[in-house]
Amino acid sequence: MIRFPNKQKAIDLALWQNYNHRFDDNYGVVLSSKGDYTVCQTSHPSFSKSGFENLPVDYKKMDYQHIQQIRMDDDPLPHFEEIAGMFSVAHGETLRFILNAKIPLKRFIRYELACRGYDENFNWVGFEKAEEIWLK
Template identity: 55%
Template sequence: MKKLLRYPNKQKAVDKALWLNFEYRTNNKQFGVIQSTNDDYLVVLKDSVSFERKNFEKLPCDYSKLSYKKIQMIAMDEDPLNHWEEIRGLFSVMDGELLRYIIHSKIPLEKFIRFELAARGFDKNHQWCGFDKAEKIWLK
């Protein structure tokens, strides 16, 4: 993993930093976003730079407030971040009637995801913990 990644806009840099913070959660690495002197944004490993904390952009905790406009920006991105491309791909290949049924019937997708994760036997940090423990973790 490079220590410095450059993005043309702040939102894309923030999205990448959030993903990296999740991806490296077990290594205690924290990534942040700073604006460069070239008016683009850099994703950097926080303890590898000598910037004051006030220079880092504030990162959101999660995407619970994700707007349709933001989703549209993700969809129109010519060079999307891998995790957004994968997530969008899941839905883009799904039959439209299934998508409408999910919305119409208010199917709780989070519960399906939790059930799948429990069935894999790993904890929240992707460490093998066994099926019984994984069920307690994911299906609470």
């Protein structure tokens, strides 16, 4: 169990944990008696299923305030630190070109994943099969 004073950061960690442990665990966020937010497995005996916060399915509706909160965090979650780092080291003109030319970053990511030879669940499937999975 990990506690956060910030509800959104707790939700962010729970979403990451649910993705990272998608085969065996399910994580949720509970408001604790101390007023902070606890990230724990939903099967934890101390918490009833009804006490968990509703988690979003994805980040489709992430706004700039949420991004600012992530970027200004003194102790950011590692996955968001890595994502932010990818953009912060890019040349500004390159970032502007990506937006202006509508570069399909999703396709670049899928191509990169195909080149690694793994499937969606990080199982080695070989390069040809990975291309079928990621470049369809």
